[in-house]
Amino acid sequence: MAAQPAPARLADSGINLTMAELAVYAAGLLSVAAGVMHLWAAPEHLSEWWGYGAFFLAAAAAQGLYGLALLRWPTRSLALLGVYANLALVALYAATRTSGVPFFGPHVGDAEAVGALDLAAVSAELGLILALIPLSGAHRSLASCLVPGAAQVLGAGLVLHLLRAGTHGSHDGLSEGWLLGAIPALPLSLLALLASAPLARSASSYLFGDDRGPSPRLLWALASAGTYAVAHAAAGAPASLVEAGRDAGVVLGVSSVVLFAVAALRGAPWEERRSFGLWHPRAFAGAAGLAAGLAVLAGPTIFGHDFSPSAEAQQAGGECNAGSANRSYDVAAVNVEIPFNRWGDLDPDGQVYVLQGDKEAVKNWHKPLAAEASQDSAENRRLRPRPLILRANVGECVEVQFTNELNDRQWGGRLTNPRASIQARGVSYNAQTSDGGAVGFNEDTSVPNTPGQNKITYYWRVPNEEGMHLFRSQTMSSGEEEDAGSNAHGLYGAIAVEPAGSAWTDPETGKPIYAGQGRVDRVTKDHGDPYVDADIHAPGAPSFRESAQLAQDYNEVQPGMVGHGFNYGTEPQRNREHHPLPDGLGEEVSLSSWGYGDPALIKLASGKATAESPWEPGKEDCGLQTRLEGKGSCYVSNVTHAYPNDPTKIRYAMAGVAETHVFHLHANQWLANPKDTAAFDASGNTRKDPGSATLDSQTFGPGESFTADLLYGAGSQPGTVGDSIFHCHLYPHFAEGFWSLLRVHDVREDGTTKTPDGTKVREVKPLPDRNAPAGPSAENPGFPRFVPASTAGAPRRPRAASRSPTPPTRRRRSTR
Known part of the structure; x- marks a missing residue:
């Protein structure tokens, strides 16, 4: 049977033939026009994501072919199909311009801007629907x-x-x-x-x-x-x-x-x-x-x-907002290649929180210094990547201005256009504005990495007691034991809560840790080890050393390889086994700094190490010493420094997501309940009844933290000099690099001395209310220089290295 012309096929509908013809031709032309506009927009969307481009190409092809088919076969069923399909496209357009892009792709949830071309396309689709309705009988x-x-x-x-x-x-x-x-x-x-x-x-x-x-x-x-x-x-x-x-x-x-x-x-x-x-x-x-x-x-x-009660009324200490904030920090989330040790272990997909003013200094940690500071994006500052430690005194309100500056592609392309946030544990905040997540009917308080949309401000009220509390992003959470999401790549930090009215100084420079008044966006030091170590000075109380040790299991120390460590540093046994010493075997040798350098050692401003070409300790040739009048060092390691009996608090926190760990510190002890601070009398000598057990090992798991307030200070009651290892007592984790050192110096270290392998010892400022130790001498060059050994082999057993506890002096500082 020969095909009838369009008017003949529509005659049985009872519709005026002339009007029917006009409707058919209008619908066909509008469908083709909408398809052409989708085709025009396809390259732009293809550059955003292949899925978006494929959708626009499919829509363009479908609308173009539909228009031609309608002109050839203008049936009721084909017209009804056009009504349904174009209603779906109009509904999708409305969703993308209001609630956001649905379903899939890197811009899910982002509302698209209205443009002239897309308005023209949706107008054509609405006109097409109006033309098809009478033809379809719908x-x-x-x-x-x-x-x-x-x-x-x-x-x-x-x-x-x-x-x-x-x-x-x-x-x-x-x-x-x-x-x-x-x-x-x-x-x-x-x-x-x-x-x-x-x-x-x-x-x-x-x-x-x-x-x-x-x-x-x-x-x-x-x-x-x-x-x-x-x-x-x-x-x-x-x-x-x-x-x-x-x-x-x-x-x-x-x-x-x-x-x-x-x-x-x-x-x-x-x-x-x-x-x-x-x-x-x-x-x-x-x-x-x-x-x-x-x-x-x-x-x-x-x-x-x-x-x-309102969210504000439920907050401890009253409302915390811009008007009541005691401190303000300017924080960014950025991508940094994180070095873990001198053997070439490095996470190329590292993600870190950093103060805005330190961003370039952390990113450029490995870049050689420029001839002129003005020629370098960090002005020749070089800081080792470390977890960000913010500080506040008890009960304070803290403002955190956060910017998501992560790259569009993460983890080799497994994640694109990431959202990020900061959620702190252990502090109080308004969950509707400062949670850092998308929970219930609350607004999403994470932010995308899109410029102009990537900023948010959080407000936290810290507790009324000392301690340390982790924070992390709520947007790129863990997937499985060995795929811990952003945690495995370093996107975590902590806020340390200090005694009321205390001031905080850098133990290496003696300057305040953070620069600026009111809004803080950088540390004061120009190179070395930022954030984790501090000297804390509280009114009417002894000053003390503080070291934040953020532990992490299942770091991604290389693509596809995981490890354990502290503060983005790990020293796995496998690396040292590949470089055996000629005259020694066993744990005492493999853990020694004599033959291998200090644990988790990295070199600043000197390029990147590899397994084939690791950094050699003692080659102070990066140029930082010249900038700092001979006191600077190219090297930063996982060593915490103190003098004998310095009051010392090590604040541990488990940023990992996998397991519970048992941490053990040699030659030192602390109380199970950190609130039992009255371990000494007013003279600093006589032990009181602490009211809780004495420990040298403590168990804690993911998200937990504790403070080891060392009894009698660093080196315990004898004032033991030397290296005290702290490590996970699960030996497989120990062997995977889960250890660091507390080094107690017996002579004044002013930044000019060296370890036996030639590495400069960083300066250790004496606490202001304690007597400074004497400087090195021929009779006592100081630890570890008094040990008779060669850096090419195993060390000999040193002489006894302890001293009587040194009580704090009675003098008071006139300034902080």
Whole structure:
């Protein structure tokens, strides 16, 4: 049978042929035009992500071919397909410009800007839908869906708006938060109703033997509401499956109530429309049922805040905000190649928190110094990458201004366009504004790495007692034991809480640790080891050494290789076994600094080490000494420094996510309860009853922290001089590099002396309320120089190296 022309095929529809022809040609041309515009935009979206580009190419091809097919075969079924497909595209466009890009890709959740080209394309699609409706015969179905579709959109949108306003304090009015948010979802609502109506009618006839009455109407309401709820949750670009399920549940409940009320009043879409008076019992019952249903669904959340204390009232110490902040830190999350030791172990995908002003100095840790400081992005500052340690005194309010500056591609492309945040444990904060995550109906307080959108400010109230509390990002969490997400790559830090009124100085330079008044964006030192070590000076109390030791299991020390360590440093046995010493074997030799250098040793401003070409200790040729009048060193290691009996607090925290560990410090002890600080009398000599057990090992697990307040100070009561190792007592972890040293010096180290292998010893400023030890002499060159040994072999046993405890002097400082 020969194909009929388009007007002949439309004659049986009863539509004026001339109008039908115009509608067909208009629809065909509009479809082709929309396809051309999608094709024009495809390269731009392809550059963002291949999936976006593929979608635009597929849409362009489908719309172009559809327009040609419609001109050739203008059937009702083809016209109806066009109505459904273009309604879906319009609904997707509305979602991407309001709630954000749904489903997949690097820009999920990001709302796209409205442009001239996309407005033209969606206008063509709307015109196409209007032209296809009479051709498809769907005008009656669409008209019957307009009222319930609008009611569904407005009802569900209103409840979602009220729920969010009641839980995270949104101040958007009804016009901004409800109407402007709900109206773009109308195409999606109509599509859900059109798709579900024939299915619900067929199911009603099968199940109930009739498609009229309360049961078919209820089935239609549930089917339509379920379809819309799933589509709405997916198009809303939820941050998590939990959020998607929450939104879908709310929309399902509200839409079911709204649609059943509409069906009770007007009938199902396929039923003959019924009329009713406003005061008709059926209308009154429907309105009352609708109000009761919405009250049950939304009432507890909307009005619950009237019967519970506000988030601010629940915060310890009162409200913490910009007006009450005692301190402010400017923090960035950046990518840095993290070196772990001199043997070439390095994480090329490292992620760290850093003070803004230290960013370039940390990134450039390995770069040789420029001839002129002005020619270097860090002005020739070189800082070893370390976990960021912020500090506050007890009870203070801390402002943290955070910027996500991570690269677009992370971990070899496994993660793109990452969001980041800071969430602190152990401090109080307003969970609606400073949580660092996307929880419940709270706003997402993480930020993308998109410039202009990548900043947020958090406020924390620290506890009223000393300690250390970890923080980390809530956005790139752990995947499995050996894939610990951003934690494995270094994106963690801590806030140390110090005694009331205390000042904090750098133990190497004697200067305040942090530069600036009010807003802090860098440390004062120009090179070396930032953040982790400090001298703490509290009014009316002895000064003490503080060392923050952030432990991590399953660092990614090389791509595909994991290790254990402290403060981005690890010294696994495997590296030292590849370089055996000629005259010694065993643990005493493999852990010795004599033949191998200090643990987790790295060299600044000297390029990167490799397994084939490790850094050699003692080659002070990086240029930092010249800048610092001979006192600087190219090397930084995992060694904590003190003088005999210096009051010392080592604050441990487990930033890892895998296991519980037992940490053991040789030659020193502390109390199980760190609150038992009265271990000495006023003279500093006589031990009091501490009230808790004395330990030299303590167990702690992921997210936990504790303070080892060393009894009698560094070196314990005898004032033991030398290296005291601290390590995990699980030997496989020990062998994987989980150890560091506490080094107690018996002579004054002023930054000009060297270890036997030629490495400069960093300066150790005496605590201001203690007598400084004498300088090195011919009779006592000081540890480790008094040990008769060669750096090419195993050391000999040293002479006894201890002394009587040195009490603090009575003199007071006039300045901090």
